[in-house]
Amino acid sequence: MNWADAQAGWSWNPVTDLQQIWAFPFMVNAFRAGTVVAVLAAVIGWYMVLRKQSFAGHTLAVVSFPGAACATLLGISAGFGYFAFCITGALAIAAIPRAGQGGRGQESALTGTVQAFLLGCGFLFVSLYKGFLGGINSLLFGSFLGITTAQVAVLAVVAAVAIGVLTVIGRPLLFASVDPDVAAGRGVPVRTLSVAFLLLLGVATAEAGQITGTLLVFALLVMPAATAQQLTARPAAGLLASVVIAVAVTWAGLITAYYSAYPIGFYVTTFAFAAYVAARLGRALTAAGRRRPLPGGAG
Numbered sequence: 001m002n003w004a005d006a007q008a009g010w011s012w013n014p015v016t017d018l019q020q021i022w023a024f025p026f027m028v029n030a031f032r033a034g035t036v037v038a039v040l041a042a043v044i045g046w047y048m049v050l051r052k053q054s055f056a057g058h059t060l061a062v063v064s065f066p067g068a069a070c071a072t073l074l075g076i077s078a079g080f081g082y083f084a085f086c087i088t089g090a091l092a093i094a095a096i097p098r099a100g101q102g103g104r105g106q107e108s109a110l111t112g113t114v115q116a117f118l119l120g121c122g123f124l125f126v127s128l129y130k131g132f133l134g135g136i137n138s139l140l141f142g143s144f145l146g147i148t149t150a151q152v153a154v155l156a157v158v159a160a161v162a163i164g165v166l167t168v169i170g171r172p173l174l175f176a177s178v179d180p181d182v183a184a185g186r187g188v189p190v191r192t193l194s195v196a197f198l199l200l201l202g203v204a205t206a207e208a209g210q211i212t213g214t215l216l217v218f219a220l221l222v223m224p225a226a227t228a229q230q231l232t233a234r235p236a237a238g239l240l241a242s243v244v245i246a247v248a249v250t251w252a253g254l255i256t257a258y259y260s261a262y263p264i265g266f267y268v269t270t271f272a273f274a275a276y277v278a279a280r281l282g283r284a285l286t287a288a289g290r291r292r293p294l295p296g297g298a299g
Helices: 014-021 025-050 054-074 078-095 100-128 136-141 149-178 180-185 190-212 217-231 235-258 264-291
Strands: none
Touching: 014 235, 025 054, 025 149, 025 190, 025 217, 025 235, 054 078, 054 100, 054 190, 054 217, 078 100, 078 149, 078 190, 149 180, 149 190, 180 190, 190 217, 190 264, 217 235, 217 264, 235 264
16 A cells, blocks of 8 residues: 555545554554553643643643754754653753742743743754754644654653552642642642652653644643543543543544644644533533423422
């Protein structure tokens, strides 16, 4: 099978379409990597939304772009740049002192300033690169092309370690996320858990950015988790729903991007947004139905 035949379009037979897509090794690797990234982003993202640290996630997503661009400029794998800059950015955010409401405002201002500076650095690195860089759109908006088996293995190992760490700290982290003051009073190491979670968030951002692109990685981190939290308030059910939604939108994005000239990040974002809107509408309709008076009822 050649690429021209593959681009002929849908056969409207899901089995045939998947067989056609998986006939290419790079697409098999794309589905493997996408699944790994989706699971990690969904789990970390659920805690991120719960902890109201979406701004930190957005900052790390922006930081991943100059990381990838710098690695490309230095002639090394972009993956090293993703992880180096995201983890360093997570440590920088964790180092910002927090002291009451004024401290929170100062934290946001400082984080936003660093974010803007590093985004400008990313474009500087791209402009300094003298070779052919047709992949700037891939850095920004994602690509499923060129994912190797070695990259899949690295993503899987990193994701397994990150999820393993989260499994160990998950219960106290949940407690510290819901009520940090009470958790601190009970002896839970809230500050240490916050730093550990930011590092995990940096790792998840670095992984997801390699699939969705640096500008749209935030969508995979926040949208499935936010959708899941619209569906259920129970932690276990919410985490499971977040993973299912993230994997579903990633697979749908890969399949659609395969038959399209547009980047995968656009489709992942679109499908994730559609799921969130559907969940919000469903919740609103359910609430309206509960408020509606029964026929023949009083008043």
